[in-house]
Amino acid sequence: MWFMNKKTLSAEQATALHEQAWAAFREQDLDTAQECFQTLAKACPADARWMNGVGAVSLARDDRADARRHFQKAADLDYPGSHYNLGVMAYQDGNHDVARRHFLRAAEHDYPGSHYNLATMAFQEGDHDTARQYFQQAAEYDCPRSHFYLGSMAYQNGDHDAAVEHLNNAVRHDHPEALNLLGDVHLHAERYRPAEQAYRRAAELGHVDGYNNLGLLYLQLEDYEQAKQALLQALQSDHVYAQHNLAVAYHRLGELEQAERWYLISFSQHGNLQSLENLGHVYGDSGREVEGQALVAASDKLYEDQPLNDYEQALIDRLLA
Structure with missing residues (x-):
């Protein structure tokens, strides 16, 4: 690591070290990631990125107290990634008010995932109007799960054209649930060939209902031999x-x-x-x-x-x- 012994780093070097740390983290090489983040801390003690990184390493090591402490240090500097991480931890602990506060702050920075998490929280609480607004914001970043929820909500409201549009956007990412629901929408409209294609792809991606729904489609079409084959797969x-x-x-x-x-x-x-x-x-x-x-x-x-x-x-x- 060519800059490990440097006491000061240029902005470019600091960013390169930060990226190297996350590359190691993604490879589950936590020791190397920790070493990189600590080097960044020594050279740039006020850089929130190392605080967030050390928090992520601690969380991966199941040290939630140390993770929360480092995430909070970065969040005090308004680092959006740490607001997001604190939101996730708070949600896991059942503290939804704290989670929402951190997700809202991360969302102000357009941090990926924050709008989606706010949407799912609102959806679970039955506030579908707020959920739809956040899902729409997340969909602007081409979040496949948000496209799926928007498609599902549109389908439930009887707006099948909007449902197909959103579900097709999710399907571009091979979203299994979206494919299965898209099959339902097409089947409801008696578009049997697109329904068949959607169910089959959902099944290939491991959706639990894919082959069963494909079998039901063939039963409806009175193609009992193909129904049997699909249901044997189910x-x-x-x-x-x-x-x-x-x-x-x-x-x-x-x-x-x-x-x-x-x-x-x-x-x-x-x-x-x-x-x-x-x-x-x-x-x-x-x-x-x-x-x-x-x-x-x-x-x-x-x-x-x-x-x-x-x-x-x-x-x-x-x-x-």
Whole structure:
């Protein structure tokens, strides 16, 4: 490190040292980062950047007291990054008033993330108008999460054109939740091809609902073979509704043994009463009308929290054994 022994640094050298410290930090080389920040402290004791940096290293080492102390020193010099970091720590500690105060100060400096955090706090508190304002400010910095929330809020308000616009902005960053919701918006408008593309990309990026929603889309389009393939993929992520939806695909394909198997799994593992009713229909389709009618009747009674008769109870006990 060519300037480690210098007692004074030029502005350019100080900035280079600061950048070197953060490069080491991002590589999780905390010792080198700490050494760089301490060198900067000796040469430029009034430079808030080293205070914030030492705070970040302390926080990475789970020394929250030292992190807060250094962040506060930098915040006293109105360093926006430290206001942001103090806001995050306060929020994690449940002190939302302090968090908001620091985020507001960071936002005055247009510090990245501050507007988004203010928006999510307002959203969680039910103040959607304030949340929307902050999300819009964050979106000006092309924050994908803010685009997603704006798209979600627009969709809930019935403004589907605005929803698509915001969600497309989030999708440029491969935002999985935005892709999945964009699929919902397109599906609602019966734009099936864009919906299919959005759900598939969401699934490829690991969104838990992606393959399940893709399967539901194919079920709606009566493409049961593709629905089955998508829902088999959804099973791999243990989606809570994948068993039931897969059973529906098998049922509509006429593969009654597989339909029976997956309806039973869905009911036994998740208590899905629709699966129990559909299992009754599979029994009926298989020539077991008495049992089938009993299961349909039992599902109706369970929906309404009514007692089962002895035969219905024995039949369900046998299924769950």
